[in-house]
């Protein structure tokens with residue numbers, strides 16, 4: 001009897017994990033590889049970065065998630081590339097052969113050819129990024145408290161966020177709330193509520209992918225929270241003392257990057273055409289051109305009809321790739337992928353959010369409540385759901401953020 005086919009899944013984010021789950025009953029050996037031992041719920045990363053949640057509230061061990069899936073093996077490993085001709089995944093410490101492959105290694109932030117800005121403007125993609133942002137933000141208030149020079153103090157109390165997509169908007173709203181509500185009575189020499197939170201956007205409105213009326217409502221809600229919104233602003237330099245836009249320089253000690261996105265470098269090794277963001281241009285069934293046994297899903301892939309880089313798209317694509325692999329195993333033809341858009345939600349702050357459900361546009365408390373419900377629903381792990389509900393309820397009543405720890409002062 002021939003051995004069962006080997007399906008390898010690279011990445012256990014939304015795309016990879018949902019592909020693995022869908023292969024639960026497949027007559028195959030499934031191996032899922034990730035450089036982390038946990039699945040990370042990225043949509044709530046900003047809450048770790050702004051001290052509202054702890055890292056373990058939004059991450060869950062992959063082994064635990066797939067504990068009952070007997071055909072699936074979990075490997076902690078770092079992929080260096082794929083050789084589609086030899087059908088192997090190259091790890092930094094070995095190789096793994098496959099019959100079918102799902103590549104779901106996601107994306108990271110892009111500094112648009114200004115990589116030198118990275119040390120002074122961290123982006124938000126990993127737990128480490130979130131903890132680094134938390135450290136910088138909390139430390140800025142501490143440094144301002146001890147600073148005697150008013151101009152230097154002002155720079156410590158100025159926070160600039162570059163990029164007004166959903167992540168930039170979430171960060172700006174949360175930072176403003178920290179300054180005006182959480183920290184307001186905790187210092188003696190500074191008034192935290194005098195902190196400036198400045199949100200810069202290169203396009204002419206915040207939340208550019210959303211309909212203009214919701215962008216307007218989001219900008220209004222941000223301003224009500226005390227955020228200074230500057231649109232059509234192109235950043236020309238960032239250093240450890242300031243952000244510059246052409247002739248204008250803003251003195252600041254804390255810059256956060258929420259602008260560009262770049263696909264995982266694994267994409268290059270697949271040898272297929274890439275788009276400008278480095279994403280693999282896949283066939284309409286999500287397979288790699290000339291390699292029907294390889295599927296590429298989530299943020300590392302792009303289709304002729306573009307699909308947004310969001311969790312539901314990665315989940316749907318991961319599930320679809322798993323279905324197509326099972327069809328191939330049965331000798332059937334694959335099916336094209338169609339994205340089912342359930343709408344988009346962006347939160348801004350306490351009872352402030354916008355929601356785009358196609359013809360229905362919602363803002364304010366209702367949108368915010370929908371955002372809470374959706375994020376709790378998709379959060380993996382019963383313990384995480386309970387803890388997050390409790391912490392959100394506590395924060396709502398007390399305005400406090402329980403994870404205000406500076407763990408590394410360098």
Ligand SMILES: Cc1cc2nc3c(=O)[nH]c(=O)nc-3n(C[C@H](O)[C@H](O)[C@H](O)COP(=O)(O)OP(=O)(O)OC[C@H]3O[C@@H](n4cnc5c(N)ncnc54)[C@H](O)[C@@H]3O)c2cc1C
Pocket residue numbers: 010011012013014015016033034035036038039040042043044045046077078079080104105106107124125166167264266297298299300309310311312314345
């Ligand atoms: C801060 C932030 C907020 C977001 N907010 C929202 C939101 O509110 N709503 C929404 O729908 N979407 C949101 N998104 C987008 C959403 O998280 C992504 O679209 C989604 O995670 C994409 O899933 P994926 O499986 O393609 O990649 P990911 O979820 O990024 O998973 C990729 C996995 O691959 C692993 N990996 C990468 N490279 C390697 C390698 N070389 N070797 C081994 N393993 C590797 C990574 O460790 C990771 O586990 C947000 C993203 C961020 C960063």
